[in-house]
Amino acid sequence: MSVVTWCAHHGITKANYYYRLRRVREACLKTIQGKMPAQQVVPVEPELLQCREQEGRTPQSGLDISIKGFSIHVTESTSMPLLAEVLKAVRHAE
Structure with a gap:
């Protein structure tokens, strides 16, 4: 109506x-x-944030997420809406 x-x-x-x-x-x-709870800050050890060289790519600082066989590299320039959509798709992947 x-x-x-x-x-x-x-x-x-x-x-x-x-x-x-x-x-x-x-x-x-x-x-x-x-x-709503206040946003929590999770401490991360500096060693976990070190750059990792990959085949044919220059190292980039950021965070590597591995879930359900997928590997996602997130940097500070990663769009949060894009990351949210990717994580939603991975969550529903089989």
């Missing part, structure tokens, strides 16, 4: 609908933010 149809059916204006929707979202965000 469209917003216009829903508003007509319930006798409210579209502006009032969006106002109430915004208020509900703000209330939900306040509730969620109180329950």
Whole structure:
């Protein structure tokens, strides 16, 4: 059902609908933010972050992740949305 149809059916204006929707979202965000744990920093030994030479490639600092037979090299320039999508795909791979 469209917003216009829903508003007509319930006798409210579209502006009032969006106002109430915004208020509900703000209330939900306040509730969620109180329950979210602070981001944790995981200490990593410096030896684990050393560059590793690979065949035909120059060494790059970063993090190598191996999961389900896949190897992923992450650097500080790796896009977080891209990494999230890759990890999601690997999680569902068989």
